[in-house]
Amino acid sequence: FQEGKDVVAKAKTGSGKTFAYLLPLLQELLKLCKEGRIRKSAPNALILVPTRELCQQVYNEASSLLELCTSKLKIVQVTASMSDKDIKLALSGPPNILVTTPACVAACISKGIVQGSSIKESLSMMILDEADLLLSYRCEDDLKALVPHIPRSCQSILMSATSSPDIDKLTKLLLHNPFVLTLTEVGHAKDDVVPRNVQQFWISCSAKDKMLYILSLLKLELIQKKVLIFVNSIDNAFRLRLFLEKFAIRSAVLNAELPQNSRLHIIEAFNARLFDYLIATDDNKTKEAKQTNKESKKDSKGSRKHLQQTLDAEFGVVRGIDFKNVFTVVNFDMPPNPAGYIHRIGRTGRANKTGASISLVSPEEDNVFEEIEHMLQDVEKKDTNCILPFPLLTKNAVESLRYRAQDVARSVTSRDIQEARRQDVKNEILNSEKLKAHFEENPTDLDLLKHDKLLTNKSIPAHLRDVPEYLIDPTTKEASNAVKLSRAAMGLDNPRRKKRMGFRSGSGKSSDPLRTFSA
Numbered sequence: 001f002q003e004g005k006d007v008v009a010k011a012k013t014g015s016g017k018t019f020a021y022l023l024p025l026l027q028e029l030l031k032l033c034k035e036g037r038i039r040k041s042a043p044n045a046l047i048l049v050p051t052r053e054l055c056q057q058v059y060n061e062a063s064s065l066l067e068l069c070t071s072k073l074k075i076v077q078v079t080a081s082m083s084d085k086d087i088k089l090a091l092s093g094p095p096n097i098l099v100t101t102p103a104c105v106a107a108c109i110s111k112g113i114v115q116g117s118s119i120k121e122s123l124s125m126m127i128l129d130e131a132d133l134l135l136s137y138r139c140e141d142d143l144k145a146l147v148p149h150i151p152r153s154c155q156s157i158l159m160s161a162t163s164s165p166d167i168d169k170l171t172k173l174l175l176h177n178p179f180v181l182t183l184t185e186v187g188h189a190k191d192d193v194v195p196r197n198v199q200q201f202w203i204s205c206s207a208k209d210k211m212l213y214i215l216s217l218l219k220l221e222l223i224q225k226k227v228l229i230f231v232n233s234i235d236n237a238f239r240l241r242l243f244l245e246k247f248a249i250r251s252a253v254l255n256a257e258l259p260q261n262s263r264l265h266i267i268e269a270f271n272a273r274l275f276d277y278l279i280a281t282d283d284n285k286t287k288e289a290k291q292t293n294k295e296s297k298k299d300s301k302g303s304r305k306h307l308q309q310t311l312d313a314e315f316g317v318v319r320g321i322d323f324k325n326v327f328t329v330v331n332f333d334m335p336p337n338p339a340g341y342i343h344r345i346g347r348t349g350r351a352n353k354t355g356a357s358i359s360l361v362s363p364e365e366d367n368v369f370e371e372i373e374h375m376l377q378d379v380e381k382k383d384t385n386c387i388l389p390f391p392l393l394t395k396n397a398v399e400s401l402r403y404r405a406q407d408v409a410r411s412v413t414s415r416d417i418q419e420a421r422r423q424d425v426k427n428e429i430l431n432s433e434k435l436k437a438h439f440e441e442n443p444t445d446l447d448l449l450k451h452d453k454l455l456t457n458k459s460i461p462a463h464l465r466d467v468p469e470y471l472i473d474p475t476t477k478e479a480s481n482a483v484k485l486s487r488a489a490m491g492l493d494n495p496r497r498k499k500r501m502g503f504r505s506g507s508g509k510s511s512d513p514l515r516t517f518s519a
């Protein structure tokens with residue numbers, strides 16, 4: 001980079017790519033400042049990310065580094081959700097660093113908010129972060145619109161966790177004879193894609209038994225918290241949340257329908273361990289989003305359609321997001337392809353922490369599971385299976401919960417799901433406004449961040465809240481105790497540590513039904 005070359009850098013998920021490009025970028029800008037070579041008609045550095053959530057994350061990380069710098073560099077983030085007036089205001093100055101999405105920068109150029117000629121004059125550096133995802137967010141045309149305005153002298157860095165034809169396409173489009181850097185962990189193969197500290201497991205089960213299996217994993221405490229659960233549709237997310245709620249397992253749902261403030265606060269609250277289970281849809285390419293695009297053209301009335309229209313085209317809450325201390329990632333629904341799998345399980349095992357992933361694979365998902373296994377075997381050049389059968393859940397343990405699970409699953413109707421979905425968006429819109437005002441005044445107060453509030457107000461019967469001792473076989477009891485012991489060994493239940501992480505005092509074991517359960 002110091003030689004002025006473009007760089008394509010590939011490194012595993014969670015390995016610290018953000019600082020890896022921010023540090024040289026800031027160093028270069030500070031050098032230009034010192035030498036009086038900063039041009040001021042447009043931003044000097046452009047950081048392009050695929051989603052709004054990543055804009056916020058990168059902006060936060062860069063701001064934390066800038067606070068440590070002696071020369072003051074100005075950074076702003078702009079996204080398509082902002083009004084033209086706010087974007088103009090943000091870009092006045094102009095800032096030294098602009099964090100944005102390709103769609104937003106293309107819109108700024110086409111609306112004349114930023115002049116192409118000014119970019120050509122001022123831009124010294126461009127970063128394409130999460131480059132493997134940029135094209136999947138339909139950004140190709142936006143990037144092509146930007147190409148004529150990038151000066152030949154601009155140095156570009158492309159960061160990616162996976163290799164793909166999209167990366168090659170982007171490299172050809174935007175970089176000049178780049179230096180390709182593949183960063184590996186010490187002692188590991190060059191092409192490893194999954195961090196070695198993440199153990200991967202799978203469970204074979206029918207699609208209709210998935211609720212039963214996830215209930216067994218969570219209720220019998222066979223997996224380590226915090227848990228991030230992926231589903232492929234918003235309806236599935238609410239079906240699962242309502243189902244778990246009936247067993248006193250509280251969770252929050254993260255999806256494209258929610259206002260941006262709420263999405264960001266849900267991530268913050270989850271990071272601060274205000275709740276342990278987060279159910280997430282991957283991105284805006286869910287079944288509903290595709291449907292919405294068609295429907296919204298036809299009809300703009302009706303509450304369901306209206307809700308769906310609020311799906312955010314720049315949403316991508318999961319990929320690239322730096323979730324803190326997620327121990328287990330569960331694929332309740334399998335991702336559509338191997339790259340999706342890599343990004344999902346990359347939410348655990350970040351910054352060399354230990355993690356695990358568990359995939360529930362139905363016969364209909366066998367094909368994609370095989371593709372994933374092949375990809376891992378090919379890439380990691382291993383003879384052995386990379387994804388092992390999950391050893392801690394016995395057939396007996398699952399069967400002991402079957403009747404309860406089936407009864408409860410039947411009681412969650414499509415109507416309940418639509419109502420819960422509507423209610424959640426309504427709550428979050430209210431929350432979002434309150435939160436905005438509140439956090440402006442009390443930036444450290446996390447009290448309002450209760451995204452796992454009960455969706456129903458019916459009380460939970462004791463036989464669903466607690467699993468009776470006689471239903472739990474000795475093997476499961478042993479496994480559950482082992483998980484608890486390792487949790488204690490990691491200090492996750494230490495009250496001081498909890499306080500540090502943002503738990504309020506008074507939320508003790510006796511007041512929380514989740515914690516009263518004993519296997």
Ligand SMILES: Nc1ncnc2c1ncn2[C@@H]1O[C@H](COP(=O)(O)OP(=O)(O)OP(=O)(O)O)[C@@H](O)[C@H]1O
Binds near residue numbers: 011319320322
């Ligand atoms: N040198 C370091 N030592 C310890 N932790 C670090 C270091 N550098 C970065 N981190 C932390 O590692 C975590 C992951 O970093 P980051 O989000 O940049 O990963 P990434 O490689 O971009 O992942 P992804 O591909 O999933 O986006 C962050 O919490 C970051 O603060």
